[in-house]
Amino acid sequence: MANESLTRKSAGELAALMRSREITPVEILDAHLAAIDRINPKLNAIVTLAAEQARAAALKAGDAIMRGEAGGLLHGLPVGIKDVTPTAGIRTTYGSPLYKDNVPSEDAEAVRRLKAAGAIVLAKTNTPEFAAGANTVNPVFGATRNPWNTDLSPAGSSGGSAAAVASGMLPLAQGTDFGCSIRMPAAFCGIVGIRPTPGLTPNYPMPLAWDPGQVHGPLARTAEDAALMLDALVGFSRLSPISVAPPWKSAFEAVKASGDAKGLRIAYVTDIAGIGVDNEIDAICRATALSLRDAGASVEEVAFDVSEGKGPYQAWRGLWMVGQQYANLDRLEQFGPNLQGNVKAGLKVTPLDFAKAEQERAKLFLRFRDFFERFDLLLTPASPVKQYPVTQNFPTEINGKKFENYTDWIAGSFLITLMSLPAGSVPAGKTADGLPVGMQIVGTRFEEPRILALAKLIQSLHPIGWPTAV
Numbered sequence: 001m002a003n004e005s006l007t008r009k010s011a012g013e014l015a016a017l018m019r020s021r022e023i024t025p026v027e028i029l030d031a032h033l034a035a036i037d038r039i040n041p042k043l044n045a046i047v048t049l050a051a052e053q054a055r056a057a058a059l060k061a062g063d064a065i066m067r068g069e070a071g072g073l074l075h076g077l078p079v080g081i082k083d084v085t086p087t088a089g090i091r092t093t094y095g096s097p098l099y100k101d102n103v104p105s106e107d108a109e110a111v112r113r114l115k116a117a118g119a120i121v122l123a124k125t126n127t128p129e130f131a132a133g134a135n136t137v138n139p140v141f142g143a144t145r146n147p148w149n150t151d152l153s154p155a156g157s158s159g160g161s162a163a164a165v166a167s168g169m170l171p172l173a174q175g176t177d178f179g180c181s182i183r184m185p186a187a188f189c190g191i192v193g194i195r196p197t198p199g200l201t202p203n204y205p206m207p208l209a210w211d212p213g214q215v216h217g218p219l220a221r222t223a224e225d226a227a228l229m230l231d232a233l234v235g236f237s238r239l240s241p242i243s244v245a246p247p248w249k250s251a252f253e254a255v256k257a258s259g260d261a262k263g264l265r266i267a268y269v270t271d272i273a274g275i276g277v278d279n280e281i282d283a284i285c286r287a288t289a290l291s292l293r294d295a296g297a298s299v300e301e302v303a304f305d306v307s308e309g310k311g312p313y314q315a316w317r318g319l320w321m322v323g324q325q326y327a328n329l330d331r332l333e334q335f336g337p338n339l340q341g342n343v344k345a346g347l348k349v350t351p352l353d354f355a356k357a358e359q360e361r362a363k364l365f366l367r368f369r370d371f372f373e374r375f376d377l378l379l380t381p382a383s384p385v386k387q388y389p390v391t392q393n394f395p396t397e398i399n400g401k402k403f404e405n406y407t408d409w410i411a412g413s414f415l416i417t418l419m420s421l422p423a424g425s426v427p428a429g430k431t432a433d434g435l436p437v438g439m440q441i442v443g444t445r446f447e448e449p450r451i452l453a454l455a456k457l458i459q460s461l462h463p464i465g466w467p468t469a470v
Contacts, residue, residue, distance in 0.1 A: 025076030075118030126160030180413030187438020262296030274307030318346030382438030
């Protein structure tokens with residue numbers, strides 16, 4: 001089987017081919033190494049390659065298959081790990097010059113779980129410094145580019161993971177999401193990403209062990225692949241004080257068995273954040289949402305403005321940044337402007353600011369509770385703007401209206417983070433100039449199988465094909 005045809009198969013297809021012994025883990029590894037060699041110079045998505053370790057693991061995985069030993073969910077599949085997530089024996093820089101030669105001795109718990117499921121860590125993927133940024137660029141490795149148009153950004157902060165998966169360099173990659181860092185790169189690169197319910201995927205090691213903000217999650221080309229990887233990541237962990245086991249047995253089995261949308265009550269909301277949305281993006285997302293009526297869903301277009309959550313999110317995010325970087329505060333001036341600015345804003349948050357923010361947050365949660373008594377899922381554009389130039393730090397306006405804050409453009413995503421709700425991004429279609437448009441699918445806590453089942457349906461109804469720049 002040709003190398004390129006292997007890298008264009010889904011993770012599920014590759015796993016089935018290995019189980020039937022039609023291909024070996026080493027052949028899959030070699031195909032992806034060839035793709036990385038050809039494509040990565042154009043995209044700069046992969047910043048550290050662990051080819052030797054991966055080859056040793058692939059040989060071992062192949063031997064296990066030949067012996068008839070049952071492998072894990074991801075047995076023999078190469079994966080990428082975001083460069084803010086520690087990997088034992090593989091360089092982890094956090095995109096920061098202060099850590100450019102850092103080689104951890106211990107895997108993050110998320111990485112350990114992926115390995116336990118049989119995944120082979122092949123690469124570390126690019127990220128802004130300590131994941132603080134809407135564009136995947138840092139002073140250690142430079143900028144990652146979008147596989148649909150290399151002049152454009154893949155967004156951030158899991159932009160390296162998204163670009164690597166979208167372009168066929170990796171079948172699966174891990175990301176982290178606090179504001180939009182899995183969902184926005186998935187949207188910009190035309191793939192599927194999901195931010196799981198906090199507690200489902202372990203955060204260890206992390207300075208803020210009780211934090212429900214940052215979560216680990218999968219980036220994949222299909223909803224079924226995302227569900228497969230999610231199954232490998234979730235589960236109770238004694239290393240996390242907020243850890244919970246999922247109330248469902250397998251997201252993958254649920255998504256695989258899903259078909260139409262009969263009985264689903266869906267709400268489409270153009271703009272939950274009161275910031276505006278690009279007209280073409282809104283038109284594409286609305287048409288895709290309404291098309292679900294043909295699959296049996298009840299779809300209503302409603303107004304649901306929760307923009308009052310923007311202030312509370314900024315207060316929470318500010319304190320989060322200070323907590324995350326507490327050990328590095330004496331080196332604050334050595335950080336880049338994005339991270340430095342975020343931490344300095346957090347240092348200005350007072351106890352009264354935080355108390356007020358938490359009161360407003362609780363009220364907002366009740367509004368969401370009432371909303372989800374009427375609807376099963378909320379659909380809204382994943383990004384209010386189109387992919388912007390890779391040379392631009394972040395978007396500054398929508399429809400001619402300037403943003404008040406540099407994070408305002410991701411408010412439609414971060415307001416979901418604020419509520420501790422799960423959400424995915426799935427391609428809803430393409431713009432007139434051939435760029436993917438992402439739809440955000442939001443559900444109540446622990447509704448990941450339902451979110452990904454709808455993502456699968458949307459992908460089948462509105463396929464977008466492969467990136468055109470690689």
